[in-house]
Amino acid sequence: MNIQYYGDFCFKISTKPAGRATDDVVIWTDLLPKGAGLRSPQGNVDIVFLSHQSEDEGKDKDAFKEETVVFDAPGEYAVKGISAFGFPSYRDLEEGKTRGQNTIFIFDSEDLHICYLGALGSDLSPELLDKLSGVDVLFIPVGGADTLDVKRAIELVRKIEPSIIIPMHYKIPGLTLALETEKAFCDAIGNCPNEAVAKLSIKKKDLEGKVMEVVLLERGA
Secondary structure (H helix, E strand, C coil): EEEEECCCEEEEEEECCCCCCCEEEEECCCCCCCCCCCCCCCCCCCEEECCCCCCCCCCCHHHCCCCCCCEEEEEEEEEEEEEEEEEEEEEECCCCCCCEEEEEEEEECCCCEEEECCCCCCCHHHHHHHHHHHCCEEEEECCCCCCCCCCHHHHHHHHCCCCCCEEECCCCCCCCCCCCCCCHHHHHHHHCCCCCCCCCCCCCCHHCCCCCCCCCEEEEC
8 A cells, every 4th residue: 555645634645455466446635725835635535534515525426437436424435445424523522523533544555545634623532542543554644723722632542542653633834724743743752754755655465563653755746
């Protein structure tokens, strides 16, 4: 599985759920909003996870090709060898009254158990935490502003205890959104790498012995 970061909540994930000799299944997560200063991935995409949507964020489903499958609500999904679950959550601490709903997605491919928290801004119920516990890779917002603050993000990471943590939704060069950098999160968790990598290529066997290891990704080209 290959993971590239495009800024904000946007990732491109290429995976082969049916085995090495098959074609990649390409997954995108929440596209960059208009005016963000950076571009979303280009090219063909098979599956898109939209955790949250609003009229001014450039996330119109009509923009995708007919064959692209868009998951944008809680539910159980299966397509092209990818099994996914969407769980309801909130973008704020007031049950969505300020910023609205958010969907947390968990999906499986290549024996990897992936959790994409999206624009989560609320605490999670014990029942949902139990479903997320011990995922292999966790995508978590760390730039504050309109999502989890650093304290809540760290608490959540320690409850879930993923093998790999991939921070998202923080200030990077070129991104014009009003976000904090990843520094406060890194200072609090204490094990961020000194440098970001261009792409994360990962297999199940690579996770042996890893507990809450942070991976910072450069912006993809």
